[in-house]
Amino acid sequence: MITMDFDSAFPVAPGMTVLDVGAGQGRHSFEALRRGGIVTAFDQSESDLADIKVMFGAMELEGEVPEGASGSVMHGDARSMPFDDESFDRVIASEILEHVHEDEQVMAEIFRIVKPGGLVAVSVPRSWPEKVCWKLSDPYHEVEGGHIRIYRASELVAKLERAGLAPYKQHHAHALHSPYWWLKCAVGPDNNDNPAVKAYHRLLVWDMMKAPFVTRASERALNPVLGKSFVVYLRKPEVAV
Template sequence: MLTINFRDFPLSAGDRVLDLGCGEGRHAINVYLQERVLSIGVDLNLRDLRTAQARAQPFLQADRPHQLIFKQADATGLPFADGSFDKIICSEVLEHIADYHAVLREVARVLKPGGLLAITVPRAWPEKICWWLSDEYHQVEGGHIRIFNGHHLRDEIKQQGFHYYRRHWAHALHSPFWWLKCLFWKTQDTNPLIKTYHRMLVWDLMEKPWLTQTLEKILNPIMGKSLVMYFTKGTTTALRKNTQGEDSP
């Protein structure tokens, strides 16, 4: 299940792409499959990284098996040189990290001038309902520790030297699913309503039927669970070059 839209975040052959806080590898693997790029996923959770490596195995291409790398690292202190990456994805990460400003500074440091950044966080109002329905949802270890105001976060990212160019929302059909999980938190693993809804989401992911795909597109601006924002490091000229498939300056 992708949150980033690659039409808004175009990749070019030869790019070095960082999936920061990659979890079980959903974006890092898809980046690897999009173009002939070097895709590097980093996360602090070693168990998630092992899962990502296992999930990646069937997708590795014989002529470039070493262009998808998973590495353990702290997002507040990345083990990469300045300007190491052409593109960075940071999806559903900042809400988990106490010093998220340190993460933004590291992103600005390791991204090349003219590079593209995609950041996603939970949208405020669906997230507030989850917090209202269940204390456990946001008190669990490794859970969400803040609710972002999208405009405020956008301004904070711009203060790091980024130019904002696009936003959209994603995963509207997942908002009710999480509300149900929060409402029935203690019995969510056995609740028949939650199980049925989950089967529908899996069916939607695998089969991509017209009905649910269209419904989600209609509902995303209203109740999309994730806010997705895109930036370029530097000027609007750099953005035009990137989106036209030219080399970054």
């Protein structure tokens, strides 16, 4: 499930250095690697990073990694990243800032490590679908490592601008996932055996695996209203001459 628009808003050309901050299961790292990037998946979870490393190897064996591209993993804290200033052409931060108390510290680190003229893609849960989840279920967000805040889009963009980044595009994504999470919250976030939850999950898996026209077109139409994720793309200004 890819949240970022790699085709137009956030292009990754062969040989570009790409950092996936809070890489999670690696979905954006894998896509950047397929496009020829020199990718670093960065996360606090050593088990997730181990899985990503295995997948990087499998992609290479399957011939999915273009010549000159590479994928590596690194463990660490997004509030203080072990990279030199201006190290990366592209930085991705997908669904991570809502988990971190010191979100502006992470934004400052992102600004520091991206090259002048480089691009940053950030996504967080959209405010109103997220508010529904919080109202339906306390366990949805009151867990260790869970969501600690709900961003308004304007609030997120303003914080990123204060960090020095310049936004140039934004959109919403994953409209079909909003009702799924409302349903899960209504029956209990951990109740994966609920028949309705299982049926909806099968629909989402079918959509991701087959990408049928009917669900892809429906989601595109619904994203502006129902999209679960808010995505903003930003550029680090060039150094003044």
